[in-house]
Amino acid sequence: MLSYILRRILSTLPVMGIVALFVFSLLYIAPGDPAAVIAGDQASPADVERIRQSLGLDRPFLVQFSSWLWDILHGNLGTSIFTNLPVAKMIAQRIEPTLSLMAITLVLTILVAVPLGVLAAWKAGSWIDRTIMAFAVFAFSLPVFVVGYVLAYVFALQFEWLPVQGYTPLSNGVWPWFQNLILPALALGSVYIALIARITRASMLEVLQQDYVRTARAKGLDQRSILFIHALKNAAVPIVTVIGIGIALLIGGAVVTESVFAIPGLGRLTIDAILRRDYPVIQGIVLLFSFLYVLVNLMVDVTYTLVDPRIRY
Amino acid sequence: MDRRTLLKGFAGVGSLAATGGLSMPALSQGAAARTLRFVPQANLANFDPIWGTQYVVRNAAAMVWDTLYGVDATLQPQRQMIESEETSDDGLVWTFRLRPGLKFHDGEPVLSKDVVASLTRWSARDPMGLMLKALQNELVAVDDRTFKWSLKAPYPKMLLALGKNSTPIAFIMPERLAQTDPFKQIPDYIGSGPMKFAKSEWVPGAKAVFEKFADYAPRQEKASWLAGGKQMLIDRIEWVVIPDPATAAAALQNGEVDWWENPITDLVPSLKKNRNINVDIADPLGNIGSFRMNHLHPPFNDVKARRAVLTALSQEDYMRALVGDEPALWKPLPGFFTPDTPLYSEAGGEILKGKRDLTAAKKLLAESGYSGQPVTCLVAQDQPITKAFGDVTADLLKQMGMNVDFVATDWGTVGSRRAQKTPPGQGGWQVFHTWHAGADCVNPAVYNAVRGTGDKAWFGWPTSEAVEKEVTAWFGAKNLDEEKAAVGRLNKAALEDVVYAPTGFFLSYTAWRKNVSGITKGPLPFFWGVSKTA
Numbered sequence: 001m002l003s004y005i006l007r008r009i010l011s012t013l014p015v016m017g018i019v020a021l022f023v024f025s026l027l028y029i030a031p032g033d034p035a036a037v038i039a040g041d042q043a044s045p046a047d048v049e050r051i052r053q054s055l056g057l058d059r060p061f062l063v064q065f066s067s068w069l070w071d072i073l074h075g076n077l078g079t080s081i082f083t084n085l086p087v088a089k090m091i092a093q094r095i096e097p098t099l100s101l102m103a104i105t106l107v108l109t110i111l112v113a114v115p116l117g118v119l120a121a122w123k124a125g126s127w128i129d130r131t132i133m134a135f136a137v138f139a140f141s142l143p144v145f146v147v148g149y150v151l152a153y154v155f156a157l158q159f160e161w162l163p164v165q166g167y168t169p170l171s172n173g174v175w176p177w178f179q180n181l182i183l184p185a186l187a188l189g190s191v192y193i194a195l196i197a198r199i200t201r202a203s204m205l206e207v208l209q210q211d212y213v214r215t216a217r218a219k220g221l222d223q224r225s226i227l228f229i230h231a232l233k234n235a236a237v238p239i240v241t242v243i244g245i246g247i248a249l250l251i252g253g254a255v256v257t258e259s260v261f262a263i264p265g266l267g268r269l270t271i272d273a274i275l276r277r278d279y280p281v282i283q284g285i286v287l288l289f290s291f292l293y294v295l296v297n298l299m300v301d302v303t304y305t306l307v308d309p310r311i312r313y
Numbered sequence: 314m315d316r317r318t319l320l321k322g323f324a325g326v327g328s329l330a331a332t333g334g335l336s337m338p339a340l341s342q343g344a345a346a347r348t349l350r351f352v353p354q355a356n357l358a359n360f361d362p363i364w365g366t367q368y369v370v371r372n373a374a375a376m377v378w379d380t381l382y383g384v385d386a387t388l389q390p391q392r393q394m395i396e397s398e399e400t401s402d403d404g405l406v407w408t409f410r411l412r413p414g415l416k417f418h419d420g421e422p423v424l425s426k427d428v429v430a431s432l433t434r435w436s437a438r439d440p441m442g443l444m445l446k447a448l449q450n451e452l453v454a455v456d457d458r459t460f461k462w463s464l465k466a467p468y469p470k471m472l473l474a475l476g477k478n479s480t481p482i483a484f485i486m487p488e489r490l491a492q493t494d495p496f497k498q499i500p501d502y503i504g505s506g507p508m509k510f511a512k513s514e515w516v517p518g519a520k521a522v523f524e525k526f527a528d529y530a531p532r533q534e535k536a537s538w539l540a541g542g543k544q545m546l547i548d549r550i551e552w553v554v555i556p557d558p559a560t561a562a563a564a565l566q567n568g569e570v571d572w573w574e575n576p577i578t579d580l581v582p583s584l585k586k587n588r589n590i591n592v593d594i595a596d597p598l599g600n601i602g603s604f605r606m607n608h609l610h611p612p613f614n615d616v617k618a619r620r621a622v623l624t625a626l627s628q629e630d631y632m633r634a635l636v637g638d639e640p641a642l643w644k645p646l647p648g649f650f651t652p653d654t655p656l657y658s659e660a661g662g663e664i665l666k667g668k669r670d671l672t673a674a675k676k677l678l679a680e681s682g683y684s685g686q687p688v689t690c691l692v693a694q695d696q697p698i699t700k701a702f703g704d705v706t707a708d709l710l711k712q713m714g715m716n717v718d719f720v721a722t723d724w725g726t727v728g729s730r731r732a733q734k735t736p737p738g739q740g741g742w743q744v745f746h747t748w749h750a751g752a753d754c755v756n757p758a759v760y761n762a763v764r765g766t767g768d769k770a771w772f773g774w775p776t777s778e779a780v781e782k783e784v785t786a787w788f789g790a791k792n793l794d795e796e797k798a799a800v801g802r803l804n805k806a807a808l809e810d811v812v813y814a815p816t817g818f819f820l821s822y823t824a825w826r827k828n829v830s831g832i833t834k835g836p837l838p839f840f841w842g843v844s845k846t847a
Contacts, residue, residue, distance in 0.1 A: 032728070264519030275723060275725055
């Protein structure tokens with residue numbers, strides 16, 4: 001197993017290299033110019049050109065790429081064109097809110113979606129099943145920003161229970177930290193709760209038809225043991241797979257959620273960097289996200305072995 | 314239902330909610346009253362006001378760096394860091410003396426050598442500075458508090474150049490920072506202004522913090538824009554970046570922030586309904602909308618095609634697309650200069666007045682030789698102003714019989730593509746939109762967009778010898794009457810050559826909670842004199 005994990009981690013290197021080349025090329029050919037943004041609307045074309053030269057953006061593609069790659073190989077993600085701060089520092093400033101949001105969303109999703117899916121499968125065809133599936137379709141259909149606005153209106157403006165925006169670091173206390181993340185996590189999680197509840201239901205329905213479940217029932221095992229010990233464990237592989245994919249999708253969802261709730265996370269950093277054409281920041285974040293994605297896939301593969309002893313690496 | 318409608322509805326209903334509550338940060342009552350939380354117009358992504366000339370950078374920089382002179386609410390430059398100045402009889406030598414006791418935030422005194430280095434860097438980037446540099450014999454420190462600027466020819470607008478509020482402002486930095494290449498960023502943010510920049514707390518895109526500078530020595534005069542005594546009544550100012558307007562509106566209503574610089578017009582009615590919020594016009598100098606045509610390529614390389622646009626263009630259409638049905642927020646602008654300022658002129662403005670004449674426009678267009686080739690119109694969709702203008706323009710050009718190639722894109726792309734002089738089919742363009750702060754359109758010196766210097770002119774590269782002749786006349790004017798006459802002729806020439814098409818004059822709002830007082834109208838948010846109760 002350990003050698004498998006090491007092999008997988010090593011195999012990420014060429015993937016990261018391809019991602020790096022792809023992102024760099026894409027940004028190089030994409031329209032837009034950070035020098036024009038820096039110079040401001042009143043600057044002359046000559047000023048814009050001078051700034052472009054000072055940033056080294058007038059150099060040939062290969063020179064720029066090799067210079068950037070050399071820095072990356074030395075552990076240097078570069079410096080933001082705009083803030084003049086190291087990209088690594090900017091990512092470090094922003095990673096806690098995003099990871100916090102993703103963690104809470106994930107926990108919330110699993111705690112709500114899996115029991116709902118199991119319940120829907122158990123009561124398949126009943127009004128409970130139909131209600132849960134109707135909720136799933138509804139939640140799946142609503143854009144994150146709509147859910148976000150509605151939640152903020154109800155719980156922040158109407159009831160005044162929670163703040164509208166912002167983020168409090170965990171070091172300032174668990175409750176202030178959690179308080180700022182409840183609404184964003186609910187908004188971001190709604191789609192994933194719906195998705196995972198549906199997958200759980202489908203997977204459970206298939207497993208509940210199996211002979212060993214019928215045998216368990218015939219032996220007189222109680223429903224809870226059948227559902228959560230025997231059936232759920234065997235239905236877990238597709239659920240874990242979707243949860244893994246969901247983590248990757250959360251990265252995309254975080255971009256919108258962080259904008260709506262003004263959370264200073266990586267999602268907003270990404271948007272800001274793209275709009276300004278802050279190339280080193282975009283490249284740094286994409287590399288980080290692709291690494292996270294590979295890592296999550298690895299974790300999913302390892303989790304398979306825990307839920308299904310037949311799977312061995 | 315589109316996103317904008319939803320957003321408006323959300324904020325509208327939100328205005329009915331009571332304020333306060335759990336969302337306030339854990340600050341004591343006293344600390345809360347000494348901290349002002351401000352939502353700026355944009356993210357403070359960099360903080361070098363010479364290298365990056367965006368308005369948001371200038372607005373933050375005005376707290377941290379002081380100026381030799383400052384323009385007041387009457388648009389007159391007043392002494393700020395300067396104690397006295399002398400001009401030689403021939404107007405060629407200016408000798409300035411600094412006020413005593415000026416200090417930088419690192420405790421070092423402000424010396425003449427710092428001023429010389431700062432002005433040298435500034436003059437490499439600023440249009441007025443470039444003119445000064447072209448006239449310069451030498452700029453030298455005479456002693457610690459005295460410096461001298463010798464010129465080859467008189468420059469009557471010297472004090473305006475040093476005190477103007479258009480970007481880049483002539484901020485004074487320590488020599489070690491000011492010696493940085495003007496096309497590269499300064500490595501640190503040390504000024505001598507009333508607030509210090511808390512670099513360690515800066516999270517670009519989220520937060521910027523400014524703390525009161527205890528050793529700042531304000532002037533004794535009453536503050537007026539960038540002039541007078543910059544008395545800070547707040548110990549700490551937090552700039553909270555909230556990109557979503559509906560969230561910013563909700564945060565203001567909920568008491569999570571104190572002042573929102575530029576609420577969008579759609580949300581203002583709901584803010585006005587909230588008993589805890591004041592809403593008022595932010596800047597009486599407002600903004601001037603711009604429909605910019607490329608003078609290098611057909612059809613707008615022919616003045617007849619440009620005049621055709623002016624003949625058909627309805628400023629009311631543009632303004633209503635932007636500000637809706639609030640007549641107080643806009644006015645027609647048959648010219649290029651900011652209304653209600655001394656040099657405002659409507660000379661030659663008849664072409665923009667009265668009933669719009671589509672038939673005459675079509676005739677002019679035909680005379681220009683236009684024969685249906687695509688007209689590339691760059692429209693930044695991420696800026697509400699350019700989005701609104703672009704939609705109106707597309708409709709206008711189609712009505713005139715033009716084949717519009719509507720390029721919906723973002724501002725970053727427009728910023729890059731508009732610099733392309735190549736033909737539209739090869740990456741160039743024919744039309745883009747922008748707007749100019751009224752403060753930048755009060756005189757020709759700070760107004761790049763109205764110049765007609767051809768290849769060296771602003772994007773669109775208009776050539777107009779008549780305009781340039783009057784710019785020179787304005788610089789040489791000896792009194793206000795001469796200035797007005799020159800600008801009147803300039804306005805007429807710029808309309809005849811159609812340097813660009815003004816789409817109207819518009820104002821915007823600012824909003825703040827009622828426990829904040831001392832907010833003044835002006836071209837940038839002035840934090841001196843602002844106070845807050847818990």
